[in-house]
Amino acid sequence: MSKTVNKQESPSTSRRRMQMTDIARLAGVSVSTVSRALSGSELISADTRERIQTLARQFNYTVNSVATNLRSGVKRTIAVVVPFEPGSRQSFADPFLHGMIGSLADALTERGYEMLLSRTDADRLDAVAALIDSGRSAGVILIGQWRHHDQLNAMAARGLPLVVWGAHLPHQDYCTVGGDNVRGGQLVAEHLLEQGRRRMVFLGDWGLPEVAQRYRGFVAGLRAGGIHLSAQQRMAVPFLAESGRQAMFTLIDSFPELDAVFACSDLLAMAAVGALRERKKQIPTDVAVVGYDDVELSAHFNPPLSTVRQPIHEAGAVLVDELLMLLDGKTPPPFALLETRLIVRESSRVP
Amino acid sequence: MSKTVNKQESPSTSRRRMQMTDIARLAGVSVSTVSRALSGSELISADTRERIQTLARQFNYTVNSVATNLRSGVKRTIAVVVPFEPGSRQSFADPFLHGMIGSLADALTERGYEMLLSRTDADRLDAVAALIDSGRSAGVILIGQWRHHDQLNAMAARGLPLVVWGAHLPHQDYCTVGGDNVRGGQLVAEHLLEQGRRRMVFLGDWGLPEVAQRYRGFVAGLRAGGIHLSAQQRMAVPFLAESGRQAMFTLIDSFPELDAVFACSDLLAMAAVGALRERKKQIPTDVAVVGYDDVELSAHFNPPLSTVRQPIHEAGAVLVDELLMLLDGKTPPPFALLETRLIVRESSRVP
DNA sequence: ACGCGAATTGCAATCGATTGCATAGCGTTT
DNA sequence: AAACGCTATGCAATCGATTGCAATTCGCGT
Numbered sequence: 001m002s003k004t005v006n007k008q009e010s011p012s013t014s015r016r017r018m019q020m021t022d023i024a025r026l027a028g029v030s031v032s033t034v035s036r037a038l039s040g041s042e043l044i045s046a047d048t049r050e051r052i053q054t055l056a057r058q059f060n061y062t063v064n065s066v067a068t069n070l071r072s073g074v075k076r077t078i079a080v081v082v083p084f085e086p087g088s089r090q091s092f093a094d095p096f097l098h099g100m101i102g103s104l105a106d107a108l109t110e111r112g113y114e115m116l117l118s119r120t121d122a123d124r125l126d127a128v129a130a131l132i133d134s135g136r137s138a139g140v141i142l143i144g145q146w147r148h149h150d151q152l153n154a155m156a157a158r159g160l161p162l163v164v165w166g167a168h169l170p171h172q173d174y175c176t177v178g179g180d181n182v183r184g185g186q187l188v189a190e191h192l193l194e195q196g197r198r199r200m201v202f203l204g205d206w207g208l209p210e211v212a213q214r215y216r217g218f219v220a221g222l223r224a225g226g227i228h229l230s231a232q233q234r235m236a237v238p239f240l241a242e243s244g245r246q247a248m249f250t251l252i253d254s255f256p257e258l259d260a261v262f263a264c265s266d267l268l269a270m271a272a273v274g275a276l277r278e279r280k281k282q283i284p285t286d287v288a289v290v291g292y293d294d295v296e297l298s299a300h301f302n303p304p305l306s307t308v309r310q311p312i313h314e315a316g317a318v319l320v321d322e323l324l325m326l327l328d329g330k331t332p333p334p335f336a337l338l339e340t341r342l343i344v345r346e347s348s349r350v351p
Numbered sequence: 352m353s354k355t356v357n358k359q360e361s362p363s364t365s366r367r368r369m370q371m372t373d374i375a376r377l378a379g380v381s382v383s384t385v386s387r388a389l390s391g392s393e394l395i396s397a398d399t400r401e402r403i404q405t406l407a408r409q410f411n412y413t414v415n416s417v418a419t420n421l422r423s424g425v426k427r428t429i430a431v432v433v434p435f436e437p438g439s440r441q442s443f444a445d446p447f448l449h450g451m452i453g454s455l456a457d458a459l460t461e462r463g464y465e466m467l468l469s470r471t472d473a474d475r476l477d478a479v480a481a482l483i484d485s486g487r488s489a490g491v492i493l494i495g496q497w498r499h500h501d502q503l504n505a506m507a508a509r510g511l512p513l514v515v516w517g518a519h520l521p522h523q524d525y526c527t528v529g530g531d532n533v534r535g536g537q538l539v540a541e542h543l544l545e546q547g548r549r550r551m552v553f554l555g556d557w558g559l560p561e562v563a564q565r566y567r568g569f570v571a572g573l574r575a576g577g578i579h580l581s582a583q584q585r586m587a588v589p590f591l592a593e594s595g596r597q598a599m600f601t602l603i604d605s606f607p608e609l610d611a612v613f614a615c616s617d618l619l620a621m622a623a624v625g626a627l628r629e630r631k632k633q634i635p636t637d638v639a640v641v642g643y644d645d646v647e648l649s650a651h652f653n654p655p656l657s658t659v660r661q662p663i664h665e666a667g668a669v670l671v672d673e674l675l676m677l678l679d680g681k682t683p684p685p686f687a688l689l690e691t692r693l694i695v696r697e698s699s700r701v702p
Numbered sequence: 703a704c705g706c707g708a709a710t711t712g713c714a715a716t717c718g719a720t721t722g723c724a725t726a727g728c729g730t731t732t
Numbered sequence: 733a734a735a736c737g738c739t740a741t742g743c744a745a746t747c748g749a750t751t752g753c754a755a756t757t758c759g760c761g762t
Contacts (some may be wrong), residue, residue, distance in 0.1 A: 021748085029712085031748090032712060032713080032714095032750080033710085039750085043709085045710060061484065063748085066485075066747095067747075071747085072750065077467075093453070096498050098449035098452075102443035117467075118465070118466070119457070130413050133411055134413040134415055135415040135417045135418070136465065165561070241650075270648060270652070288738090298445070300622050301625075301653070302625065302628060302654075304625070371719065380741075380742085381742050381743080382719075383743080384741060387720090392752095415719065418718035418747090423720065423747080521741090
C-alpha cells in the first residue's frame with residue numbers, strides 16, 4: 001500500500017478526513033500547537049489559539065477521538081448490553097427495554113459518554129467481557145442477569161467494570177440496580193385480595209431472578225391472605241406477546257374459574273387481556289389483570305392497565321452513576337433498590 | 352506522569368489490561384508474530400500460531416480494536432441517530448423507534464458492525480457530522496429527516512456517509528429508505544371509505560416529510576371518493592401519547608360528528624382510542640381508528656388496531672446495506688421504497 | 703550591550719496495534 | 733562446497749493524536 005493512498009477512500013467519497021496536520025499546515029504551526037490550542041491550553045497565546053479554533057471550525061475539523069482515547073487511555077464509551085433468548089432472539093421486543101435504553105441514553109449523554117448498544121446471547125453473558133477487553137468500551141451496563149449469576153460473578157472477580165439491572169441475589173459480587181421485586185409482587189397480591197379476588201394466576205418466567213422474586217412476593221402476599229397458588233395457576237413464559245397469549249389460553253382451559261391475572265410485564269399483561277377477551281371474559285369484571293413496569297402505553301391501554309411502576313428514568317441515572325463510580329475506582333453500594341409502587345387503574349378495579 | 356503508571360488504574364480495579372506485548376513476552380516472540388498469529392496469518396507456522404492463540408485465550412486477551420482501527424483506518428462502528436424534539440426530548444418514546452433500533456441492531460451485528468446509539472436535537476441534525484468527523488463512527492443512519500432536509504443535503508454534499516430513514520423528497524442529495532407513505536395514506540382513505548366512513552380526522556405532524564406524504568395520500572384518496580377534509584378535521588401533534596390524547600379531545604369537541612380517525616403512528620392511534628373511550632365513543636362502531644407502523648402491540652391492543660405496516664425488519668437490513676455500499680465507494684440507489692400494506696383489524700372493521 | 707526569566711512554540715516519545723521489508727535458518731541443487 | 737530458495741520471524745515505520753521537555757523569542761533590568 002502506497003503511503004499516499006487514503007484509506008476508505010472511494011470514488012464518490014474521495015474527500016480525506018481533515019486531520020491535525022492539515023490544520024497545522026494551514027495555520028503555519030506545529031501539530032502540538034494545534035492540539036493545545038484546540039484543547040484550550042493556556043500555554044498557547046490567546047490569538048494563536050483563536051485563529052486555530054476558527055480554522056478548525058471553518059474546515060469542519062473535529063479531533064479524532066479514537067486517536068485521543070488511544071493516547072490518553074481514557075475512554076468515554078459505555079456498552080449497554082441487551083441479552084436475547086437464544087431461541088427467539090426477541091427479547092428486544094418488550095417496551096420496558098425501550099424505556100430503559102432511552103433512559104440510559106439520556107443519562108450517558110448528560111454525563112458526556114457515548115453509548116454502544118449491543119445484543120448478546122443470554123446464555124453467554126460472559127461474552128460482554130470482550131467489549132471491555134478489546135477496549136471498545138470502558139464499562140458495561142447489562143440489562144438483566146438472566147440465568148447466569150455465576151458468569152456475572154466470574155466477570156466481577158476479574159475486576160471488569162460491570163453494573164447490572166436486575167435482582168439482588170445472595171453471594172453477589174457484582175453491582176445491581178433494580179426495583180424491589182418481592183415487594184412489587186406482594187403489593188399486587190394485596191391489591192387483588194382487597195378487590196375480592198381469590199383465584200389468581202401468574203404469568204412469567206420464574207427462571208429469571210427478577211421474576212422469581214416477584215413470584216415469591218406474590219405467593220407470600222397471597223399466603224398472608226390465606227390463599228394458595230397451585231401448579232396449574234402459573235405458567236413460565238418468556239417476555240413475548242405471542243407467548244403470553246398462548247399461555248393465557250392454556251391457563252383459561254386448565255383453570256377456567258380464574259378471576260385475576262398477575263403478569264410479569266405489561267407486554268404480557270396486554271397479551272393476556274387480548275386472550276381473555278377472545279374467550280369472552282370481561283376485564284376487570286370477570287378477570288382482573290395487573291402488569292409490571294408501567295410502560296408508557298399502559299396508561300393508554302384499554303382498559304388502562306394496573307401495574308407495578310419501575311422508576312425507569314431514575315434507573316438509568318443510577319446505573320450510570322454506579323458504573324462511573326466503579327470506573328473511578330470507588331466502590332458503589334453492592335445493590336440499589338429503587339422505589340416500587342402499585343399503580344391501580346381500571347384493569348383491576350371494579351368500580 | 353511516570354511511564355509505569357497504568358491509566359484508569361484504580362484501587363479496586365488495579366488489573367492492567369492485557370496487551371500484545373504481554374502475550375509476546377509470554378510466548379517468547381515479537382509482537383509482530385503475535386499480531387499475525389492472532390489474525391490467522393499463514394506466514395506464521397501452524398504450531399506457533401496455535402500456541403499464541405491458546406495463550407491469548409488463557410489470559411482473556413482480545414486485540415484492542417481501538418488501536419487496530421487507528422492503524423488500519425477501517426472502522427466497524429456505525430452511529431444510529433434518533434433525533435428528539437428540542438422541547439420534549441421525548442421522541443424516543445414511540446414503539447416504532449424501538450422496533451427500528453432492534454432491527455438495526457440485528458442487521459449491524461449480522462454484518463459485524465457495532466452500533467453507537469446517539470440522540471440529537473432534531474433541529475441540529477448537522478451535529479451528527481461530528482460523529483464521523485471525529486472518527487467515532489464510519490457512517491450514520493438517521494431516523495427521520497425531520498424539518499431539515501437542507502442540513503442533510505449539506506452533509507451529503509460534504510460526502511459524509513449518511514443514510515436516512517424517511518421520505519423521498521425532491522432535490523435530495525442523500526440517500527433515503529422508507530415506506531411508500533403516499534400510498535399508505537391512500538390505502539387508509541380507501542379502506543375507510545369502503546367501510547362507509549365519511550367524516551374523517553387526521554392526527555399527525557405534517558411538518559415532518561413522512562407525515563406530510565401520508566397526509567397527501569390520505570387527502571388524495573378521500574378526494575377520489577368525493578370527500579374533502581376541512582381544517583378542523585386535522586391536528587398537528589408530535590409522536591407522544593399524551594399529545595395524541597389531548598388532540599383527540601380537541602377534535603371531538605370541534606368536530607363531534609367524526610366517524611373515523613387516521614393517526615400517523617400506532618402510538619397516537621392507541622392514545623386516540625383511549626380518548627374516544629373516555630368520551631363514550633365505541634370503536635369501531637361509532638368511530639373507526641387506523642394507525643401507522645404496525646408495531647407489535649397493535650395486534651394485541653383492544654380492539655386490535657388496523658394499521659399500515661412498515662416492514663421494520665427489512666428496513667434495518669436495507670438501511671445498513673445502503674450505508675455499507677456508500678462506505679464501499681459504491682453509489683446506492685437514491686431512495687428505496689419498502690412494501691407498504693394495510694393491515695385491517697377490528698378497530699376499523701364493522702362486522 | 704548583556705543576561706535572565708517568562709511566554710510561546712516545536713521536537714520527539716508514546717498510546718497499542720499492523721505491515722512492508724529485511725533477515726535468519728535450513729534444506730536443495732549443481 | 734557454494735549458491736539459491738523458502739519459511740518463519742523480527743525490525744521499524746505508521747495510524748492521529750497528546751505531552752514532557754527543550755528551544756526560541758522577547759522584554760526588561762542593570
